[in-house]
Amino acid sequence: MSGLKRAWDILSDEQRQVALDDIIAFFYEKRDEKIGVIAANEILDFFLQSGGKYCYKKGVDDAKKILKQRYEDLEVDLDLLWNAK
DSSP: OOSOOOTTOOSOHHHHHHHHHHHHHHHHHHHOOOOOHHHHHHHHHHHHHHHHHHHHHHHHHHHHHHHHHHHHHHHHHHHHHHHHO
């Protein structure tokens, strides 16, 4: 992989290679089309660039919900400890 780092380059080299292999296999198995690494790279970049930010934001929102719930649980536990003494 080149030294150029784009905003949507979020995958490690190993993850990227697995994704490329999956894309190539998908096109061959489901569409009976043989595509090469260059085409698979373009497809992967397209989806990472166009959809990556939405997946990232969804992940952040999910993490916020979990942390909020855990904070509320911790607050209840601390209140129980406070009232127990």
